[in-house]
Amino acid sequence: MNKPVVLITGALTGIGRASALAFARAGADVVVSGRNPEQGQALVGELRKLGSESEFVQTDVRIDSEVRNLVDTTVKRFGRLDAAVNNAGTEGTPGAVTEQTEASYAATFDTNVLGVLLSMKHELRVMQEKGSGSIVNISSAYGKVGAAGASVYVASKHAVEGLTKSAALEVAASGIRVNAIAPGPIDTGMLDRFTGGNAKAKADFGAAMPMKRLGTGEEIAEAVVFVALGKAAFMTGQSLSVDGGVTAG
8 A cells, every 4th residue: 555645844843843753653755845955854864764755845835836846746756645734834023913014914924824825726736636635734723812912923824724614615525625733832943933032931821721831743743644644534624723722711
C-alpha cells in the first residue's frame, strides 16, 4: 500500500514542524515548505531518519506562482497529494484597533487569509482530479471569540474558519474533506512574539487556561494527523477546538 503524501505550509517551526514529524511517524511521505532553506533541509533530514521520503520546497504562501509550484512539485515527485495542512501564519502586530494601519492589516491577512486561500486553490485543483483528499487549515481559538489587543489577528482567523466551511461545501460531493483545527495558546515561538518575549505574560496565558497550562505543538499535531488521514472520514466543514477549554465557557 502506498504511503500517504502530505504537504505542510509553514512547516519549519511550531505546530507545522510538530505536525511534519507526527505525519512521518504515522508513515506518511511529507513535503514541507517555508521561507528558510537551511531550516527546511534540516527538517527534511530529520523526517528521512523517520522513514519519510520528504522534500523541502521554498515557498511564500502569499505568492500564487510559488504556491502553484509547491503543489505541482509535490505531485511531480510523488504522483499525488493525499492531504495538506495549511499552517503558515503570523501573529501580526498586537495592539488596539486605533493603532492598526493598512500595513499591519495587509501583513496579517496576506499570510493568514490569502495564504490559506491560495493554498486551497491549488491543493483542491489536484485533489479534484483524483477525486479524494483532505485539507486541514490551522485556525485558532481566536477564530471563534474576540480578544482585546488582537483585533486583526482575530479577524484573520475568523476568515480562515469561513474559508474552511465554504470550501468544504464546494467539494463535499467530490470525495474531498476540508476542516480546521483551532488551537488555544500553544507554547511556540509565535506565542513568545505575541507576548513580546515577556515571560510573565506568557505564564499568565497558561495560568488563565481552564487546564492551567499552555498546550504543546505535539498535542496539536496529533489532532491534525487524526483529522487529515481519514480517521474522521465523515467530518468536513468543521473546526475542531484543541484549546484546553478556552472556548468552553
